[in-house]
Amino acid sequence: MNQRKKTLVIFVGAVLFLVVVTVAGVFCYDAARVTDFSRKNLSPCGQYLFGTDWMGRDMLTRTLTGLSMSILIGMCAASISAIIAFVLGVMAAVLGNKVDSVISFLIDMIMGIPHILLLILISYALGKGFKGVMLGVALTHWPSLARVIRGEVLQLKNSQYIQVAYRLGHSKMKVAMKHMVPHLLPQFIVGLILTFPHAILHEASITFLGFGLSAEQPAIGIILSESMKYLITGKWWLAVLPGIMLVLTVVLFDVAGGSLRKILDPSSAHN
Amino acid sequence: MKGTKVQFISKNFIRMILLLIAVSIVTFTLVSISPIDPLSANVGQAALGSMSQEQKEKLEEYWGVNESPVQRYLNWAGDFVRGDMGVSLLYRQPVTKVIAVKLSNSLFLMAIAWAISGVLGFMLGVLSGAFRGTWLDKLIQGYSLLIASTPVFWLALLLLLIFAVWMKLLPIGLSVPIGVEASGVTFFDRVQHAILPAITLSITGVSNITLHTREKMIDVMESDYMLFAQARGESRWSMIRRHGLRNIILPALTLQFASISEIIGGSVLVEQVFSYPGLGQAAVAAGTGSDVPLLLGITLVTAAMVFLGNFIANILYGVVDPRMRKGGTVS
Amino acid sequence: MSCQEKHHILEISNLSVSFRQYDRGTNQINLPVITNLNVSVHDGEIVAVVGSSGSGKSLLAHAILGILPYNASLAGEIYFNQELLTEERKKQVRGKEIALVPQSVNYLDPLMKVGLQVRNGDKSPGVMERMKALFRKYHLEQETENLYPFECSGGMSRRILLSTALMGNPRLIIADEPTPGMELSLAKKAMEDFRQFADEGNGVLLITHDIELALEVADRIVVFYAGTTVEEALVSDFESLEKLRHPYTKALWRAMPRNGFETIPGSQPYVKELPEGCVFGPRCPLFSEECEGEIPERVVRCGTVRCIKCEEDHSHHHHGREEAHTHAGS
Numbered sequence: 001m002n003q004r005k006k007t008l009v010i011f012v013g014a015v016l017f018l019v020v021v022t023v024a025g026v027f028c029y030d031a032a033r034v035t036d037f038s039r040k041n042l043s044p045c046g047q048y049l050f051g052t053d054w055m056g057r058d059m060l061t062r063t064l065t066g067l068s069m070s071i072l073i074g075m076c077a078a079s080i081s082a083i084i085a086f087v088l089g090v091m092a093a094v095l096g097n098k099v100d101s102v103i104s105f106l107i108d109m110i111m112g113i114p115h116i117l118l119l120i121l122i123s124y125a126l127g128k129g130f131k132g133v134m135l136g137v138a139l140t141h142w143p144s145l146a147r148v149i150r151g152e153v154l155q156l157k158n159s160q161y162i163q164v165a166y167r168l169g170h171s172k173m174k175v176a177m178k179h180m181v182p183h184l185l186p187q188f189i190v191g192l193i194l195t196f197p198h199a200i201l202h203e204a205s206i207t208f209l210g211f212g213l214s215a216e217q218p219a220i221g222i223i224l225s226e227s228m229k230y231l232i233t234g235k236w237w238l239a240v241l242p243g244i245m246l247v248l249t250v251v252l253f254d255v256a257g258g259s260l261r262k263i264l265d266p267s268s269a270h271n
Numbered sequence: 272m273k274g275t276k277v278q279f280i281s282k283n284f285i286r287m288i289l290l291l292i293a294v295s296i297v298t299f300t301l302v303s304i305s306p307i308d309p310l311s312a313n314v315g316q317a318a319l320g321s322m323s324q325e326q327k328e329k330l331e332e333y334w335g336v337n338e339s340p341v342q343r344y345l346n347w348a349g350d351f352v353r354g355d356m357g358v359s360l361l362y363r364q365p366v367t368k369v370i371a372v373k374l375s376n377s378l379f380l381m382a383i384a385w386a387i388s389g390v391l392g393f394m395l396g397v398l399s400g401a402f403r404g405t406w407l408d409k410l411i412q413g414y415s416l417l418i419a420s421t422p423v424f425w426l427a428l429l430l431l432l433i434f435a436v437w438m439k440l441l442p443i444g445l446s447v448p449i450g451v452e453a454s455g456v457t458f459f460d461r462v463q464h465a466i467l468p469a470i471t472l473s474i475t476g477v478s479n480i481t482l483h484t485r486e487k488m489i490d491v492m493e494s495d496y497m498l499f500a501q502a503r504g505e506s507r508w509s510m511i512r513r514h515g516l517r518n519i520i521l522p523a524l525t526l527q528f529a530s531i532s533e534i535i536g537g538s539v540l541v542e543q544v545f546s547y548p549g550l551g552q553a554a555v556a557a558g559t560g561s562d563v564p565l566l567l568g569i570t571l572v573t574a575a576m577v578f579l580g581n582f583i584a585n586i587l588y589g590v591v592d593p594r595m596r597k598g599g600t601v602s
Numbered sequence: 603m604s605c606q607e608k609h610h611i612l613e614i615s616n617l618s619v620s621f622r623q624y625d626r627g628t629n630q631i632n633l634p635v636i637t638n639l640n641v642s643v644h645d646g647e648i649v650a651v652v653g654s655s656g657s658g659k660s661l662l663a664h665a666i667l668g669i670l671p672y673n674a675s676l677a678g679e680i681y682f683n684q685e686l687l688t689e690e691r692k693k694q695v696r697g698k699e700i701a702l703v704p705q706s707v708n709y710l711d712p713l714m715k716v717g718l719q720v721r722n723g724d725k726s727p728g729v730m731e732r733m734k735a736l737f738r739k740y741h742l743e744q745e746t747e748n749l750y751p752f753e754c755s756g757g758m759s760r761r762i763l764l765s766t767a768l769m770g771n772p773r774l775i776i777a778d779e780p781t782p783g784m785e786l787s788l789a790k791k792a793m794e795d796f797r798q799f800a801d802e803g804n805g806v807l808l809i810t811h812d813i814e815l816a817l818e819v820a821d822r823i824v825v826f827y828a829g830t831t832v833e834e835a836l837v838s839d840f841e842s843l844e845k846l847r848h849p850y851t852k853a854l855w856r857a858m859p860r861n862g863f864e865t866i867p868g869s870q871p872y873v874k875e876l877p878e879g880c881v882f883g884p885r886c887p888l889f890s891e892e893c894e895g896e897i898p899e900r901v902v903r904c905g906t907v908r909c910i911k912c913e914e915d916h917s918h919h920h921h922g923r924e925e926a927h928t929h930a931g932s
C-alpha cells in the first residue's frame with residue numbers, strides 16, 4: 001500500500017470514528033443523566049467501562065454524550081467562523097488597500113486579547129450559557145483562516161490565467177465561479193476541518209471554567225470540572241478516561257484535516 | 272537612515288496604541304451589553320455596602336443608566352489613562368492593586384514557562400525541520416501534535432493526579448480562598464506551588480513553538496542558498512549551524528514574542544486547576560462574579576502585554592535583520 | 603563522443619533522473635525528467651547544454667553534484683577525470699574539484715556577509731589571500747567582503763558567485779543559467795571569465811536556454827529536448843542548416859532571429875505524456891512509423907544524434923573538426 005492510499009484509509013478511519021462517537025453520544029443523552037445510587041463510585045469494570053461517578057451515573061455514556069455535544073457545538077461554531085473568515089478574507093483581497101488594512105487591524109486586535117479571556121468576555125456579554133459558547137467560539141476562530149484565504153485570493157487575482165480570463169471579457173462573476181472557486185474550495189474545506197479541533201478544545205475549556213454550558217448538561221468540560229473535586233479521593237477515572245477520549249477526538253480531527261490536505265494538495269503529492 | 276528607523280519604530284508604536292484603544296472599546300462594549308447587571312448581582316450587592324460614598328458615585332457614573340454608553344466609556348477611559356481602573360467588586364480594593372499582586376504571581380509562572388518552552392521548542396523545531404522525514408522528526412512532530420490536541424486544563428489535572436495525589440511529591444494547590452490576599456506566603460512555598468503549573472504551561476507551550484519553528488526550518492532547508500551550500504560541499508551539520516540557525520533565529524524570536532498571548536491564555540486554565548492565585552484565576556473570578564472593573568482591567572493589561580510583545584518582536588526584526596537595517600554596512 | 607581524443611574531464615553516459623510522484627488518485631508513478639542523457643566535457647572546453655526553460659536542465663547539474671531531492675532516483679554513469687562518480691565521491695569533490703555557479707544572488711545566504719560566504723567560513727590567512735586575489739582578478743573592491751548579498755548589484759553578484767566557485771580550485775565549473783535576463787552583449791562579456799577559466803585547461807558545463815549565447819561562447823552544443831540529448835554538435839555546425847543533424851536542432855536554428863525567426867508549431871511534451879519512440883516525433887516533419895521504435899544514439903560527422911532519419915555525410919567531417927580547434931584557440 002503506498003502513501004496516498006494509506007492517507008486515504010487514515011482519513012476515512014478518522015471520520016468514521018468521529019461519526020460513530022457523535023451518533024452514539026446523541027443516543028446516550030438520556031442514559032447519561034440517569035442517576036442510580038446503587039452503583040455509585042465504581043471504578044472501571046466490565047459492565048461500566050469508564051466507571052461511575054458519585055451519583056451513580058455511567059461515565060461511558062456521559063463521556064460519549066459530552067464528546068458529541070462538544071463536537072456538534074465545535075463544528076457549528078467553526079463553520080460560522082469559517083464563513084466569517086471566507087467573507088473577510090475575500091473582502092480583504094478584493095476590495096482594495098483600505099478594506100485590507102481595516103481587516104488586518106481587526107485581526108491583530110482579536111489576536112491581541114488572549115483567546116480564553118476573549119471567550120470569557122463574549123460569554124459574559126451574552127449572559128453565559130449555550131449562546132455564549134457558540135458565538136464566542138464562532139467569533140474568535142476566523143483570523144488565521146481569513147489570512148490564508150486572503151493570501152490565496154491575492155495570488156489567484158494576480159495569476160496569469162485569471163488576468164487573461166478578464167481580458168477575454170469574461171464577467172467577474174464568471175471568472176470567480178469558474179476559476180476562483182475550484183481553487184479556493186479545497187483550501188477552504190481543509191481550513192474548516194482544521195478549525196474543528198481548536199473549536200472543540202475551546203468549547204471544552206470555556207465550559208470547564210464555568211462560562212459555557214450549564215452544569216446540568218453532561219458536557220465534557222463539566223465532567224472534567226466536576227472530577228476535580230474527587231481527584232484527591234483517588235477517583236482517577238472520572239478525569240483520566242473522559243480526557244483521553246477528548247484528546248483522541250481532537251487528534252482525529254487534526255488527522256482527518258491533515259490527511260485531507262495531503263489528498264487535495266497536489267504539491268504534497270511526492271511526500 | 273536614522274529617520275527611517277525612527278519612523279519605523281514610531282509607526283509600530285502608534286499602531287500598538289491604536290490597537291489598545293480598539294481593544295478597550297470592544298471590551299467595554301462587550302461588558303456593557305451583558306444582560307448581567309454587576310450592581311444587582313450578588314457580589315455586587317455585598318460590595319456596595321462596604322463602599323465609600325465616593326466609590327459608589329463613581330460606580331454609578333460608569334454603569335448608571337442616566338448616561339449614554341459613549342459618555343460612560345469616556346469616563347472610564349479617562350480614569351484609566353490616569354491610572355485609576357476603578358474598584359474591584361470582588362476584592363473591594365482598587366483594580367490596579369489587585370492586578371499588581373496577581374500579575375506578580377502570574378509573571379513568575381509565565382516567565383518560567385515562556386523561557387522553557389521557547390528554548391526547548393526552538394531546539395526541537397530546528398532538529399525536526401532539519402531532519403525532516405526521519406524518525407526523529409516523526410517523534411518530535413508526534414509529540415507536538417499530541418500536546419497541541421491536549422486541553423491544557425486536562426494536562427494540568429493529569430499532572431496533579433500523578434505528582435500530587437499519587438506520588439504526593441508536590442502540593443495540590445495553594446487553595447487560597449477568593450478574596451484573601453496571598454501575602455504571608457514564603458518564597459519557598461511559592462516556588463513549590465509554582466512548579467506544577469509552570470511545568471504544565473511549558474509542556475503546552477513547547478508544542479506550538481516546535482511546530483512553527485519546524486515549518487520555518489523546512490522553508491530554510493528548501494531554500495536556494497541551502498542547496499548552494501550543499502553544492503559547495505558543506506555537511507548537513509555545518510549547513511544547519513552556519514545558515515540554518517542564522518536564518519531561523521529571527522522568525523523564532525517573533526514566534527517567541529507572539530506566544531505571549533498563548534501563555535497568558537494557558538495560565539488562565541492552569542491557575543484555575545491549581546488554585547494558583549494569579550491573574551488568570553482573578554480573570555475567571557471576575558467573570559463569574561460579574562466584577563466588571565476587574566475584568567476590564569485584566570483584559571487591557573494582558574492585551575497590552577501581548578501588543579508589547581509584538582512591538583518588541585517588530586523592533587528586534589528591524590534592528591537585527593540587515594535587510595531591514597537599510598544600507599547598514601556595519602562591519 | 604565526438605572525433606576528438608582529448609582528455610575527458612566529465613563524461614556522462616545514459617543518465618536518467620526520475621521522480622517518485624503521485625498521479626491522480628492513489629497511483630504512485632515514476633516521472634522521468636531526464637532519460638538516457640549523454641554529455642562529455644573535455645579539457646579546455648565550454649560545453650553548452652541548451653534546452654528551453656523549465657525542461658529540467660538544472661537537474662543535470664544537481665545530479666552531477668549529488669544534490670537531488672530525496673524523492674529523485676538516478677541511473678546511468680557519471681565519470682569525473684575518468685573516475686566513476688559515486689554518491690560518496692560526489693560529496694568529496696563538490697565545492698572543490700567540481701564547483702557550481704548558480705543563477706543569482708538568491709543562492710547566497712541573505713543574512714551572511716559575502717566574504718564569509720566566499721571563504722566558506724574559513725578565516726585562515728591563505729584562504730583570505732586567495733579571496734583577495736580573486737576579488738582583484740574580477741574587479742571586486744575589497745570592501746565587498748563586508749556587504750550582505752542584498753547590497754550587491756547584479757554584476758557584482760555574478761562575479762562573487764564565480765569567485766565562490768573558484769575558491770576551491772576546481773577542474774570543472776557547472777554554470778546553471780549564469781546570465782539570467784542579461785542582454786546578449788553583456789552576457790557575452792560576463793562569459794569571458796568562463797572562457798578564461800576553460801583556456802587554463804579546465805572544463806565548463808554551461809546550462810542555458812539561450813542558444814545565441816551558447817553559440818557565442820561555447821565550443822560544443824548539446825541540445826536538450828524532453829529530458830534527453832537529441833544532438834551533440836560543434837558550434838561550427840550551426841553555420842549552416844546542412845551541417846546540423848537533428849530535426850529539432852534544425853528547428854532551433856530556423857527560429858534564431860538571424861535565420862528568419864521561423865518557429866515550428868507545438869510544444870515540448872510534458873514528461874508524463876512522452877510519446878513512444880522519438881520524443882520529437884509528434885512535431886517532426888520527417889516523422890514516420892519507424893520513429894515509434896527504439897531510437898539509438900548515433901555518431902554522425904563528429905557529433906551525435908538521436909534520429910534514425912539523419913544520414914551519414916562525410917563531406918563536412920574534417921572541416922568541422924578544424925573549425926572547432928580554431929575556435930577553441932581563439
